[in-house]
Amino acid sequence: MASSTRVTFPNKFLPYLLLAPQLAITAIFFYWPASQAIYQSVLREDPFGLSTQFVGLDNFRRVLGDPNYLNSLQVTVIFSVATALIAMALALLLAVMADKVIRGKGIYRTLLIWPYAVAPAIAGMLWLFLFNPSMGTLAHLVRSAGYNWDPLLNGDQAMVLIVSAAAWKQISYNFLFFVAGLQSIPKSLIEAAAIDGAGETKRFWTIVFPLLAPTTFFLLVVNTVYAFFDTFGIIHAVTGGGPGKATETLVYKVYNDGFVNLILGDSAAQSVILMIIVIGLTAIQFRYVERKVHYG
Amino acid sequence: MTIRGTSLSLALGIVLASSTSSFAVTEISWWHAMTGANNEVVNTLSKEFNESQSDYKVVPVFKGTYPETLNAGIAAFRAKQAPDIIQVFDAGTGVMMAAEGAIKPVADILSMGGAKFDKSLYLPGIVAYYSKPDGTMLSFPYNSSSPILFYNKDIFKKAGLDENKPPKTWPEVWDAAKKIKTSGAAKCGYTSAWLTWIHTENFAAWNNLPWGSNENGIGGVDVELKINAPIYVKHFQELADLAKDGTFRYGGRTSEAKPLFLSGECGIYNDSSGGLGDVIKSGMNYGTGPLPYDPDAKDAPQNTIPGGASLWVFAGKSDEQYKGVAAFFNFLSKTEIQARLHQVSGYLPVTLAAYEETKKSGFYDKNPGRETPIQQMMGKAPTENSKGVRLVNLPQVRDIQNEEFENMLSGKQTAQQALDNAVKRGNAAIKQAIGQ
16 A cells, blocks of 8 residues: 555656755754754863864763753753643633634634744743833732732742743644644534533543644644743843843753853853753653554 | 936946945944944944045944843854954953954054054053053953942932932941831832942942952952952842842842832932933933942042943954054044043043043033042052953853842842852852863
């Protein structure tokens, strides 16, 4: 069956030619910078690149022995789990609700999808304008209500702020996929369960949620990657990694050490470690989590 | 018709092209970090220079905040695309000085332009800060500032304080701040920009205390920080205590505290004299005073150290470009330009002539307090504690301090712990940066 439907090319080179643009892009935008990072990670260099010295694995040793690195690992885990969970849970809730709406369905969906079009840095600025303790509109309300809102000094509040901004921006994307997932669930299944006397909550957990598993798994991967890498703009705009090091994620630390503190070797070593972490995470997700996913 | 039109425009194009090439204009790129009113000054100066002669054209490009501009310049140098001139903030001075092969000393450039370079025309304290230990001036002091005290006269009146008497010492500041808070004249008494630059670096110089070994880094790159001495601990513990009930409010690591003062939320504010423009613009009823000192320090007040930024020139450019840079720097040194720069911006004049000119014009009589930043810096001959602060990685060491201060102000640690950590982590970072 498989062999009979397989497309074969008359020319041996054509398939390679068709693959070439994609390969070139991967090589230029992934393999080349990745190899540069590995090369830099074993060097000690001054900011201007005037003197370079091979130091072997010294940079890795220093990075892994730095308590601040372990701190930023912890910050990253808390931030990513919180962002992914909140963004997915709220999106699922909104999608289920929007699915029930009969009139004006299109308008609801369009409005809910909008925030996705906002760039991370701008999303960060929006939240900053609302919650900055010295000029934020909502921060002013919270403070005048007697609550000591000060994310500039309170690390937990700063974390809440960036998680909210990051999750808010991602809800739209998740919403889109959950809506599509919900539409593909046959109505007859739900109706049959309803006739058998299953309540709304029961129907959701025993029919809708398991059938959404492929979508949920896909979104879990996407949201983790998003929280890890695409939230730099939000953190940069809102907290800059502070107060103290309360919101310095691994990616932010790579930037801070490399581009602010100009310690290029340490920064490169960190990005190599980050690369290994991501490869590991992806492998785990596909090997173990995907097995539990029911594709129907 | 169309064909004739095309050939006509083509011919015109050739004529134009040949005419511009015969009057070749050398472009000088200038990367800077000036925003708002100060950005307008940069553009006006470039325009005036470009119109004053026809050989060179200065093209200013805004590159973001001070640290961002420095990093953009370094990245461009590594990619062999460096600009001709780059504005580098005070904390980046050590970074640039350590990169000997990457920069060309301004003293060399200014003597290339034909005119003989005379260092004695410039304010000595500022020139010394931007010079090598052997006295060669490395960068051009474009905008120099020193930290001063701002206060809101309306809030002072409401709190029953004398609106014409700014607090002179730190205990007086704390008392005034408490009075503002308890009387309900404002929600917060005191806030400050730049805790690092004002409360450690200038605190040290103004009270004549060592900030670090080796003359705070002016004498050599190997520096051990001294900012956990008892007098610093006392100062920061007082700040931390005031932060507990909101008498002191923290705004951020650089000048993010400014809105707290401009909006009338806080009554007293420390910032660079370069922040004056925004205070004037806000239209508030403000007063200024010198930077407060610690009465327990026996030599206080000594002198403050230069802040702000200077212009550096990258190495590896053509002689023609360096001549253009020299012409531009000579233009910037002109008395009328310097005097105007000083009077509109709150930055210090960098030449003595411009200072004298401003004095003679009666500007300081009409605008009391505007001479304060200069008198603070020039009042006394600097000691080894007050020539300036220089590290090859000062931006990083400042960030370490900021992190520790934030953890202190949120109540996670005492001032003693914060300063001990700042010294320990700072010393380790300095050792690593100088390769030990």
